[in-house]
């Protein structure tokens with residue numbers, strides 16, 4: 089496994105639409121292992137492959153609490169089959185938009201279909217933090233960041249702040 093560099097705004101690759109994965113093989117599992125290690129190191133609870141500069145439809149996630157053992161999750165070619173009309177707000181952040189947090193409103197519950205680490209097709213219902221996180225990560229696959237859900241003013245302020253922070257570091 090290896091740590092990868094996480095791209096931050098306004099890196100143009102973050103705006104790319106990610107391509108479907110053809111086959112879940114050892115090379116893809118190696119990518120997912122690197123993504124997970126990079127996410128834990130950051131630390132974060134979700135990461136899309138495009139955030140490390142690989143525009144493929146792959147997401148890793150771990151929503152376990154600090155005192156719980158790790159619960160890595162892998163989503164390849166995820167699709168949303170259904171989304172509730174009811175929405176819920178949540179204060180989101182993103183490893184590609186460091187230090188910025190703001191409220192985004194999304195469907196409260198979704199039904200997903202995806203391939204797991206072994207390449208098996210899974211259907212799963214998501215609610216709460218899981219629903220927020222999978223929708224946030226799936227946005228990345230379309231080149232959409234959570235700040236794209238905010239007003240233009242807030243988005244521009246966020247990018248400015250990140251640029252300043254990166255320069256200062």
Ligand code: NI
Pocket residue numbers: 181182183184224225228234
């Ligand atoms: Ni993100």
